[in-house]
Amino acid sequence: xxxxxxxxxxxPDPTSATPSATATPALELRDVTVRFGGVTALSAAGxxxxxxxxxxxxxxxGAGKTTLFNVACGFLRPDEGQVVRRGExxxxxxxxxxxxxxxxxxxxxxxxxxxxxxLDNVMVGADRHGRSGFLGTMLALPGATRDEDRLxxxxxxALERLRIAEHARRYPPSLPYALRKRVALxxxxxxEPTLLLLDEPASGLSxxxxxxxxxxxxxLSGEMAVMLVEHHMDLVMKVCDRITVLDFGKVIADGSPxxxxxxxxxxxxxxxxxVADLDADTGPATDxxxxxxx
Amino acid sequence: MQMLxxxxxxxxxxxxxxxxxxxxxxxxxxxxxxxxxxxxxxxxAYMALAAGGLTLLTGINGQIxxxxxxxxxxxxxxxxxxxxxxxxxxxxxxxxxASLLVALVVGVLVGVAAARLHGPYLAGATLxxxxxxxxxxxYFSTTLGGEQGLRVTSxxxxxxxxDALFFLTGTEPSNSQYYAILGWxxxxxxxxxxxNLIRGRVGRRWAAVRDDEVAAELAGINLARARVSAFTVSAxxxxxxxxxxxxxxxxxxxxxxxLTLSLTLLTAIVLGGLGTLSGAIIGxxxxxxxxxxxxxxGTAQGLDSIAAAELAPLVYGTVMILxxxxxxxxxxxxxxxxxxxxxxxxxxxxxxxxxARPTDPHHPDGPADQQRRPVATTKGDQP
Numbered sequence: 001x002x003x004x005x006x007x008x009x010x011x012p013d014p015t016s017a018t019p020s021a022t023a024t025p026a027l028e029l030r031d032v033t034v035r036f037g038g039v040t041a042l043s044a045a046g047x048x049x050x051x052x053x054x055x056x057x058x059x060x061x062g063a064g065k066t067t068l069f070n071v072a073c074g075f076l077r078p079d080e081g082q083v084v085r086r087g088e089x090x091x092x093x094x095x096x097x098x099x100x101x102x103x104x105x106x107x108x109x110x111x112x113x114x115x116x117x118x119l120d121n122v123m124v125g126a127d128r129h130g131r132s133g134f135l136g137t138m139l140a141l142p143g144a145t146r147d148e149d150r151l152x153x154x155x156x157x158a159l160e161r162l163r164i165a166e167h168a169r170r171y172p173p174s175l176p177y178a179l180r181k182r183v184a185l186x187x188x189x190x191x192e193p194t195l196l197l198l199d200e201p202a203s204g205l206s207x208x209x210x211x212x213x214x215x216x217x218x219x220l221s222g223e224m225a226v227m228l229v230e231h232h233m234d235l236v237m238k239v240c241d242r243i244t245v246l247d248f249g250k251v252i253a254d255g256s257p258x259x260x261x262x263x264x265x266x267x268x269x270x271x272x273x274x275v276a277d278l279d280a281d282t283g284p285a286t287d288x289x290x291x292x293x294x
Numbered sequence: 295m296q297m298l299x300x301x302x303x304x305x306x307x308x309x310x311x312x313x314x315x316x317x318x319x320x321x322x323x324x325x326x327x328x329x330x331x332x333x334x335x336x337x338x339a340y341m342a343l344a345a346g347g348l349t350l351l352t353g354i355n356g357q358i359x360x361x362x363x364x365x366x367x368x369x370x371x372x373x374x375x376x377x378x379x380x381x382x383x384x385x386x387x388x389x390x391x392a393s394l395l396v397a398l399v400v401g402v403l404v405g406v407a408a409a410r411l412h413g414p415y416l417a418g419a420t421l422x423x424x425x426x427x428x429x430x431x432x433y434f435s436t437t438l439g440g441e442q443g444l445r446v447t448s449x450x451x452x453x454x455x456x457d458a459l460f461f462l463t464g465t466e467p468s469n470s471q472y473y474a475i476l477g478w479x480x481x482x483x484x485x486x487x488x489x490n491l492i493r494g495r496v497g498r499r500w501a502a503v504r505d506d507e508v509a510a511e512l513a514g515i516n517l518a519r520a521r522v523s524a525f526t527v528s529a530x531x532x533x534x535x536x537x538x539x540x541x542x543x544x545x546x547x548x549x550x551x552x553l554t555l556s557l558t559l560l561t562a563i564v565l566g567g568l569g570t571l572s573g574a575i576i577g578x579x580x581x582x583x584x585x586x587x588x589x590x591x592g593t594a595q596g597l598d599s600i601a602a603a604e605l606a607p608l609v610y611g612t613v614m615i616l617x618x619x620x621x622x623x624x625x626x627x628x629x630x631x632x633x634x635x636x637x638x639x640x641x642x643x644x645x646x647x648x649x650a651r652p653t654d655p656h657h658p659d660g661p662a663d664q665q666r667r668p669v670a671t672t673k674g675d676q677p
Binding site for chain 1: 304305306309310487490491494495496497498499501502504505506508509510511512513514515516517523569634635637
């Protein structure tokens with residue numbers, strides 16, 4: 001496969017998607033420092049999410065993953081450093097502007113609209129593609145009606161992609177957690193972002209559901225860049241093209257899954273005093289101490 | 295038949311059909327009942343109108359307002375001022391439009407402040423409005439008539455209206471019938487527009503902001519703009535309702551717009567069910583008629599007029615408590631909830647065959663069921 005495919009909008013081969021150092025990344029964090037009172041949650045952390053790659057951010061509890069995530073999507077303004085999206089510095093990014101930068105994120109608490117149907121939930125996600133205004137909606141002008149039909153179609157496509165179309169008319173509280181999670185993902189995807197930020201997408205999923213999720217995320221890199229914060233190691237190792245490892249607010253490693261797994265600093269951070277903890281989390285197959293496919 | 299059902303799914307077709315039918319029924323009913331009933335039905339129309347506006351604000355957008363009576367007062371006083379001198383009075387449609395616009399402008403101003411407030415703070419701020427506006431009317435007694443208020447010279451029905459109705463029904467409508475038909479026409483038209491808003495993109499944004507601010511914002515919705523627009527529309531509708539009220543009672547006086555009016559509106563939408571326009575109508579019906587019926591029953595039972603009048607709040611309170619206890623989602627809300635629950639059960643039955651349900655990990659009962667299984671069976675599952 002020619003190297004130019006990495007930047008073109010064709011589906012890249014995930015194995016060859018190692019980002020070149022010169023291409024403009026989908027998102028770049030430069031020397032980001034965040035302090036909460038006396039605690040430094042992030043100290044000069046930096047990362048580059050290349051276009052059309054899946055970029056994982058991992059680290060032990062309290063490493064600063066969530067803080068980094070919140071900086072990336074503008075929820076938190078860093079004390080120092082910059083967030084750069086496709087070469088443009090995002091200063092004072094207000095959350096409702098996120099969508100206009102082609103960014104979409106999921107929330108750990110899902111944040112579904114409980115009194116709207118599943119379809120309407122996803123249609124809210126598609127809202128940035130809507131064109132009808134106040135008067136058009138109020139008078140139900142033909143243009144507004146067509147616009148509404150288009151949004152509904154898009155939303156149904158997203159629901160079908162996540163295989164929850166049959167629940168379109170139900171309300172989120174009546175669905176089991178795993179399905180609600182898919183609704184949240186459909187709502188993020190329907191905006192057709194070019195950068196998708198996923199906050200712990202695997203939490204609370206069974207192992208089969210996690211396999212499904214991995215297949216889905218893997219398939220997304222053809223359309224967008226994905227950054228995910230996750231502590232399920234097997235999911236991260238399976239789907240990510242590149243991984244940034246945080247510990248105590250600092251980036252301790254950055255590289256392909258294989259590189260990261262063998263990095264002594266990562267092994268020390270994870271294995272430190274408590275080997276059993278990692279075993280419980282990931283199972284033996286992805287234990288960094290024993291290289292996979294040995 | 296199939297084409298009909300497909301057309302029905304279109305918002306405009308559905309809402310327009312309901313509106314036209316509603317208007318026809320209203321005109322037929324209004325033309326066939328006496329003036330007394332017509333006056334009652336006009337009251338119902340303006341109460342339902344204001345309650346519909348409040349439904350949009352509180353039910354759909356999640357902002358509470360204890361001061362919607364104040365916007366009605368603004369509309370009523372605007373109408374009264376514009377109709378004061380029969381010589382220079384503007385035509386009625388312009389008067390109504392002006393009342394709506396004045397309330398709309400005040401609504402924008404209050405809405406901008408309200409967008410920053412939440413829950414009890416918003417309730418407090420709007421409560422202030424409900425108390426302040428009648429106070430302002432009392433204070434500027436030279437222009438606004440003080441405690442006595444302003445007399446409203448209610449306009450006579452125009453000739454074309456009399457002709458049209460005579461042509462349609464063979465009788466000449468009275469003034470009361472004119473106001474009633476005017477009120478119900480406004481109610482139907484405004485509810486048609488509100489229903490379009492609620493079913494469309496605008497209403498979906500309002501509801502998203504109500505349910506989860508952060509998620510709504512992430513979808514690209516400007517929270518402040520969504521809140522202010524809901525407040526504005528709601529205030530404008532209340533202003534229109536106030537104008538209609540002034541024409542009907544021929545007076546704009548502070549006592550008509552005390553806090554009780556605002557609370558009555560809120561009661562109406564809670565009774566009917568937050569978030570549905572039909573709930574606003576049903577809530578208003580319950581409020582307007584329970585009071586009347588209670589008073590009538592009291593008088594018939596030999597109570598003097600004061601004691602009979604005191605029965606109304608008692609019945610109000612009882613109905614309110616019963617609804618909150620038995621149907622916390624309101625009358626219409628409970629009906630919708632029951633229907634949704636039935637649909638959900640139906641969907642479950644269709645997607646998961648009964649035999650597969652206990653072990654299905656997607657089913658909420660699944661894990662609990664597995665825990666209840668004896669340990670031996672779990673071991674036996676392992677090869």
